[in-house]
Amino acid sequence: MGAQSTNILFLVLLSIAIFRTQGALNVHYYEESCPQAEHIVAQTVLNASIYDPKGCDASILLDSTPGNKAEKDGPPNISIRSFYVIDDAKAKLEKACPHTVSCADTGGPYWQVPKGRKDGRVSKANDTTQLPPPTSNVTQLIQSFANRGLGIKDLVALSGGHTIGFSHCSSFLGRIHNFSKSHEVDPSLNAEFGSNLKKKCPSPTHNGDKGQFLDSTSTKFDNDYYKQIMSGKGVFSTDQGMYYDQRTKSLVQAFANDQSLFFKEFAASMVKMGNVGVKEVGEVRLNCKRVN
Structure with missing residues (x-):
């Protein structure tokens, strides 16, 4: 899989995070605080795609806890795989730019992706019922x-x-x-x-x-x-x-x-979808699987 298709794939998948974003987005959001962000994410996904052409499917990253069944364990998402790719990218971002790049954000060289998203603190399996099933007309x-x-x-x-x-x-x-x-x-x-x-x-x-x-x-x-x-x-x-x-x-x-x-x-x-549902509250997770 070439770099172009890999970057586009990652953008499609992470766009699921749009309902947990914050504030006005900006294509240059990480230009000063973490200029390596896009390269780190793109290279991590490219490396992973070499071994798994199916790739990951969405940035519904939070794990379930004893008191809450998270989105990744909801019926429409139960077969989603390759969360490790995003976890790997996040670990490298934390090393390069601690506490800076959210799990919801990414970018690509083929169109300007507005950035500045923050990660949500709530993930409930019941929310997946809002996703249109493949039988929808x-x-x-x-x-x-x-x-x-x-x-x-x-x-x-x-x-x-x-x-x-x-x-x-x-x-x-x-x-x-x-x-x-x-x-x-x-x-x-x-x-x-x-x-x-x-x-x-x-x-x-x-x-x-x-x-x-x-x-x-x-x-x-x-x-x-x-x-x-x-x-x-x-x-x-x-x-x-x-x-x-x-x-x-x-x-x-x-x-x-x-x-x-x-x-x-x-x-x-x-780009249009990436600006849907911008919310006021969020954080920059240190680990994409759990809230800070």
């Missing part, structure tokens, strides 16, 4: 994004982050086993692709750690995700549904036909 997705001040273009552009995504069978079993009374497999799926998914996930209930990458170039950040959707090869119904809904179809087609346009809109939506 387009209307539900549009509403979920609208609730956060994000539009339809943001929805389609940010969904492109699935270009380097992986899903366990449990998230799409309903599409390949007993889909309806008349169809065993979701008919919106390409027939051959649906058959292959069923072979990879043969059980209608449990399939262990088996799953499917979300596009055919799983270690490269590109626009193949949209091409797969147009071919009926969207793994999630949320993905495939965007091609069949008139509110989103033209954007799927545009991004499939023009990779530079996708990159431009993805970057713009990432």
